[in-house]
Amino acid sequence: MTQIKYRVNQEIRIPEVRLIDADGEQVGIVPIKVALAKAQESEMDLVEIAPQATPPVCKIIDYGKFLYEIQKREKLQKKKQQVSVLKEIRLHPNTDTHDFDFKARHAVNFIEDGNKVKVSVIFKGRELAYTELGEALLLRFIERLQEVAKVEQEPKFEGRAMHAILAPQKGKKKK
Template structure:
C-alpha cells in the first residue's frame, strides 16, 4: 500500500464508497456523512483506493493500521537476503596450491549465497596474453560448476580480466 493515504478531512471527493471497520460494504454516501460515521466510532476515515470512482474509504484506527503496516514491512525486510558480491583476485601465473585456496574461498562465498567476482590482475607485459587469464577464469568456473553459474563471461577491463559467478538456485536451506 502507498504510504501517503489521505485521511479524514484530507479526502477531496464529494462522495465515497464506504467500507465499515469489519469490511462490510456501507454503500456510496456523501463525504460529510462518512466522516460523521467514523467520528461516531472514534475512528478515522481512510481513503484506501483513491483511483476508484467514487474513491473507496474505510473506517479504521489509522494509528493502529500504520503500526501494523510498519511491523509487516519490518518482517519482510528481515526475511530478505542481501546478495553481496565478494571478490577473489588472482594473477595469471598463480601456483596450483594458491589457486585452490582462492577457489575454496570462492566456494565458501557461493555457499553463503553471495556472488563472486573473479578478477585476474595483469602486471606489465602479462596483458599481452589475455588467453592465460581466460584459461584461469574457465578453470575456476569448471571447479565451481556444482555451486555456480557464469553470470558474466570473462572480459578484459583495463589491466584486469573480470568474470562474475552467481550461486545456483538448488540450495538446501
C-alpha cells in the same frame, strides 16, 4: 520507511466516497457525512485509502492499528530484500595450485553467504602474451564453483585483466 500521509476523518473533503466497513465489506457510494457518522458509531476512524479512485475509497478502521500494520509490512519487505555484495578474487596466470584451491574455497564461502564473486585474472608485464593461460585458469575456476554458483557474466577481457562474475544458484541453502 516511506511515510504516506493518509487523510483521516474531518480531513477528507470530498462530498461522496466509496465506503468499506470495519469487516472489509463494501457498503457502496455514500455521502461523506454518512461515512463519518458510521465511523463514529463504531468508534473508529474513517481513512482515505485510495484518493486517486473516483470516488475515493475510504475505510472504517482504527488509524493507529492501520499505520502499525503498514510499518510491519514494510519492515517485512525490507527484511526479505537480499543485499548482495560483490567480492573479488584476484588471480594471476601463474597462480600455484595451493593458492588456487585456497582462493576457490574462499569464493565458495562468499557464494554460500549469498554474495556475488568477481573472479579476475590480472596480467602483469609480459604475462599479457599468455592470455590463453589466464583464460584456462578462469574457466577452471568457474568449473570448480559450478556446483554452488552460476555464471552471471561470461569471462571478458578488459585492459590488463580478464573478469567473470559468479552469482549464487537459486535454491541453494545459505549459511
